[in-house]
Amino acid sequence: MKEFHDIAWYVKALSKELPNDIRNPAPQRLLGGLAYIIVIVACIVAMNKFDINLVEKLMFSLVLGFSFASMGLLGHEILHGTVVRTPWLRNLLGGIAFAPLSVSSRLWIKWHNTTHHAHTQDEEKDPDAWISLEQLVKSPKIVRWVYRLPLGFRAFVSFVSLSFTFSMHTMRMFFMYINEFKSKKLVVWLEMLIPWAVWFGLLFYVGFNKWVFMYVIPLLIGNFIVMAYISTNHRLNPLVPINDPLANSLSVTVPKFIDVLNFNFSYHVEHHMFPGINPKHYPLIKAKILEHWPERYFHMSLVKALITLWKTPRVYYKETEFLDPRENTAYDSLGNGLDINNIKFKKLKSV
Structure with missing residues (x-):
């Protein structure tokens, strides 16, 4: 993909074709x-x-576990302001929705809305972008050693780790951004600690054996479901010089009833193009995108996307390729030659 446009370009192109009330909040959600x-x-x-x-x-x-994940996906929707607009109510309801996953409302807005959406797939600025070769070279020795393990083993470990990655990344983001909140720092701490206090209070109330099935296992399942979506949102796409949602994002398809239960989170290209529009309208936006740029719109089944993730490495090489440091091989990314039905790689002479 050689041509890039920023989000504003797409919004300008499509806004006149969308209903006037499409930006209204949807409190019925x-x-x-x-x-x-x-x-x-x-x-x-x-x-x-x-x-x-x-x-x-x-x-x-x-x-x-499924309910934990779905509540988190609703929290994501609420905190984008597409359900209610009043800031204090948005933060309260978003915090309640994210309570099963113990995510602070204000942290999420800072990390996800303000930073990730503004700098999607920017090697340096996107906190969710995967590691590049340049970053790998500067990483601790243990990290470089991990990427020298066989690709199949790394894929297996990566998929197992989906069951705790969201919670772990949330804590990483908390300590990355907490000092930026200044006067609101105590509030953010409380937003993180109160859900944990509730869940550990449940431990003391019901005992460890019951708590494992009430919270620990559901949390692992919730993490896995959320990360099954998140890991396919961008990780098959290249790093990009311009925040172009048709270049840096992927939508996945799931059965209709799953879309209903998961609040249309599968429509991720649409979300990055119009984060201020409620996801209930994303099927319409998808149809408009397909009218204008069908050849540039990336979508596939969630299962196929996960299989493709399994078969490809996760180190960015020259922005548009993925590198397997162990075998010194490079794989194409979406829009740059990746064929999900026939995944190929090329041997590199040197990196």
Whole structure:
């Protein structure tokens, strides 16, 4: 892909074709959050009250984990201001939605809305961009050693780590940005600590054995589901010199009922193009994108995207390729030759 346009260019091109009321907030989306809160509370109460077997505990944990993830995806939507606009109410409701994953509202706005969206796939400025060869060379020896392990083993470890990566990255972002909040630093600390206090309070109330199935396993499942989306949002795309959502983002397809349950989070190109529009409108925006730039719009099934992630390395090489440092091989990225049905690589003479 040689031609890049910034987000404003796309907004200008499409805005006149969109309904006038499309930017209105959608407070009715909170009903989905209320439903998930009822499910979470009901599951925890049932697990505490009734004597259930291991299989039943795991089924409850699965439901809780899916609910944790979906609440986080709703929190993402709320904190973009597409559900309610009043700042204090937006932050409160976003914090409640993110409570299962223990994410501060203000931290998320700083890390995700302000920084990630403004600098998507910028090697230096995007806090979510994957490591480049230049950054790898400067990394600690242990990190460089990890990237010398066989690609298949690295892929396996990466997929297992999806079950805790979101929580771990959240803590990394917390300590990266906490000093920038100044007068609001205490508030951000409280937004992080209160959910943890609630969950550890549950531990002391129900005991460790029940708590593992009520919180620990659901948290791992919730992490995995959220990261299954997040890891495919940009990691098959190149690093880019201009924040172009058709170059740096990928939308995935899932069954319609999953889109309903996950608040249309699969529409990620659309989200980066119009983050201020509620995701319920993203099917319309997708249709408009396909009318104008069908050859530049990246989308595939979530399963196919995950398989492609498994088969390709995660070190950026010259911005548009992925490098396997162990084998000294380079793989193409989306828009730069990557064929997801026939993944190929080339041998490099030297890096």
